[in-house]
Amino acid sequence: MPDTPQKEDDTESLLAEIENLKVQNLLLEQEADFRRRFTEHVTDVDGRLRAGKFQLGLAGLVVLCIAWYGTYQKLAQQLEQQLGQRVQTRLDQEFNTKGIQERISRSATDAAHRIIQQRLVSFGNAESDEIKCLIDRLGRDLFFLQCHTDGGDYDVGRGACVNPGGERFSANAFPKINCGEISETHTSHAPVQATSR
Amino acid sequence: MRPSKLLAASILALLWAFGSPIHSGVETLSSLTPKAAALVACSTLSTQSGLFANRSTRSFDDATGLCVDGNDGCGPVMLAKQALPTRSVLSIAASSKALLQLTASSCQHIPVASPPEWITEAFWLQEGALLGMVNAYHGEVSLYDPSGQLKQRITRPYQFGARELVLQALVPYHDRLLAQAHDQERSALFFLDNQLSHMVEAPILPNLRTLYAGWVVNGDDVVGYGSVSTADKRKKRVNGRGFQLGFIRLNLPRASTKLVVPFEDNDYYLVNQQYITTAGGNVYFIAMDTTATIYRLSKDIATRLNRRTVPDEYLTVPALNTPSSGADKVRGQFEELQATRLAVGLYGYDNFIYLLTRNPEALDSMWSLYKIDPRSERLVGRIPLPSLAPHLTLVPGDHYWLAIEKGTVEFAGRQQIRDILSIPTKWITAPEASPLNRPSDFRQCLSNN
Numbered sequence: 001m002p003d004t005p006q007k008e009d010d011t012e013s014l015l016a017e018i019e020n021l022k023v024q025n026l027l028l029e030q031e032a033d034f035r036r037r038f039t040e041h042v043t044d045v046d047g048r049l050r051a052g053k054f055q056l057g058l059a060g061l062v063v064l065c066i067a068w069y070g071t072y073q074k075l076a077q078q079l080e081q082q083l084g085q086r087v088q089t090r091l092d093q094e095f096n097t098k099g100i101q102e103r104i105s106r107s108a109t110d111a112a113h114r115i116i117q118q119r120l121v122s123f124g125n126a127e128s129d130e131i132k133c134l135i136d137r138l139g140r141d142l143f144f145l146q147c148h149t150d151g152g153d154y155d156v157g158r159g160a161c162v163n164p165g166g167e168r169f170s171a172n173a174f175p176k177i178n179c180g181e182i183s184e185t186h187t188s189h190a191p192v193q194a195t196s197r
Numbered sequence: 198m199r200p201s202k203l204l205a206a207s208i209l210a211l212l213w214a215f216g217s218p219i220h221s222g223v224e225t226l227s228s229l230t231p232k233a234a235a236l237v238a239c240s241t242l243s244t245q246s247g248l249f250a251n252r253s254t255r256s257f258d259d260a261t262g263l264c265v266d267g268n269d270g271c272g273p274v275m276l277a278k279q280a281l282p283t284r285s286v287l288s289i290a291a292s293s294k295a296l297l298q299l300t301a302s303s304c305q306h307i308p309v310a311s312p313p314e315w316i317t318e319a320f321w322l323q324e325g326a327l328l329g330m331v332n333a334y335h336g337e338v339s340l341y342d343p344s345g346q347l348k349q350r351i352t353r354p355y356q357f358g359a360r361e362l363v364l365q366a367l368v369p370y371h372d373r374l375l376a377q378a379h380d381q382e383r384s385a386l387f388f389l390d391n392q393l394s395h396m397v398e399a400p401i402l403p404n405l406r407t408l409y410a411g412w413v414v415n416g417d418d419v420v421g422y423g424s425v426s427t428a429d430k431r432k433k434r435v436n437g438r439g440f441q442l443g444f445i446r447l448n449l450p451r452a453s454t455k456l457v458v459p460f461e462d463n464d465y466y467l468v469n470q471q472y473i474t475t476a477g478g479n480v481y482f483i484a485m486d487t488t489a490t491i492y493r494l495s496k497d498i499a500t501r502l503n504r505r506t507v508p509d510e511y512l513t514v515p516a517l518n519t520p521s522s523g524a525d526k527v528r529g530q531f532e533e534l535q536a537t538r539l540a541v542g543l544y545g546y547d548n549f550i551y552l553l554t555r556n557p558e559a560l561d562s563m564w565s566l567y568k569i570d571p572r573s574e575r576l577v578g579r580i581p582l583p584s585l586a587p588h589l590t591l592v593p594g595d596h597y598w599l600a601i602e603k604g605t606v607e608f609a610g611r612q613q614i615r616d617i618l619s620i621p622t623k624w625i626t627a628p629e630a631s632p633l634n635r636p637s638d639f640r641q642c643l644s645n646n
Contacts, residue, residue, distance in 0.1 A: 140608070163438075
């Protein structure tokens, strides 16, 4: 029995198998290439997504902050205004007019000074001098501040507040405690009697 | 010591040694009360030593009634502790005046005994004899004789009915004094007698809002920098405050207020400098804008004097940069002033006005007085002042001009006052012949310091 056709068949079969393998290999290569590219793409997309997310998150945060700031500040201002109005209303109820406020302030200052003066008696002369001078300085600073708050100017020559805003004249009303006065041995303490017309 | 001083001192020492009455002031002692007589005696002794030794050795302690510091063997004089009679002020002045004339031919630096801490106003209560100084911060008036001895100091507020008034300024007005005083509510003008005891309220001046320190009296008028209420509703709306700043004239008999020159720039009128004065029946003031301009106010008409009346180097007025925002900040403000070339005062005597200037960079003298003839509107001459003091207050007088030498400002209301520089009036009024324009005499005056 002759075996030639069998050999040819085998060869063809092997060639077909090789072709098949080549195709499979190509396919595999293509698949691998696809996977690689896909992975790259996925990585790229992931990266982009992450960057996008971050930017988006940042933008979101900014927007959020602005929104928070706007609403919070507005709210805080509103609250403050409401509180201020309530406080002012309460103060107005309590101290009816500005004049009364001033009088109360003055009385409080006077009372404080009286107390301080009384307490000073128990101190030695040096401490007393020091404290009196301190009070003097503080009084002047306070007067300055009050003058400027009122929109006035300070006349250094005579220690007076001039041209305060509004229609009122504010005389120099700070406490007249004199640092030099205490150490002056030649000061005349004779009371001055003046008569009205 | 100069030979003339030595000779005068020797004559006085001889008179003293042989028991002669010290001065004509002593002759009147018997007619005074014991306290006043002792005060005069004390004053005479201290004046004597003060003038010739150029330092004070005696002073009258009003609280204890003692003539103190008797280090020349005379010992203290014990006095009766009774109220000082009002006429004693003038008696002291009379005794001091005679002594003052002995040294009217030279300049002197006289130490001030027990000086005030601040000077708002300084004036002759009696020409050449009794110098008044007002310290508005403590509402006190101090009276000194020309030898620098403290004669009287009033520190208590004035009782005016139920009101307690604190003095802010005091200026001679006709035969009495015009005072600016305030209580807790407001500031107002008052008449005060020469004994500083009897106070009468001056007429209330309509529309007067504020009168700054440095106002002057001219006849019946008071002229100063300050503010008046604005009746103009439109103006009120514009500045929103209801007053106008500027130079104002107040007439006391007519009780009228008039804004003569509106002037908004008030910086230099807030720093205790004298920019308003009188001479020959007119008022003169300097408008301290960006340039210094002298105005003459005759009745209600203000006329700008020729620019040549202000020396070129003092025409420009720099802006004050240090903000005045607290008592301690005032120090910085005055330090800035000390370092600035500036016209710092205007003083009148006879028919002339005198511009006081400070030039920190000047080689010959930091302080100068420029004599100005306001009628011909020209500068007459310059007199250098022999003082190294950071600040000066001048008091013109017939025999002497006094320059009160003030130290640096520590804070508002406090600066050291040590000396009074006395300069014979003729040295000021005749600049071309003034010994102060001769380097040797100028140096001599300066070294007397």
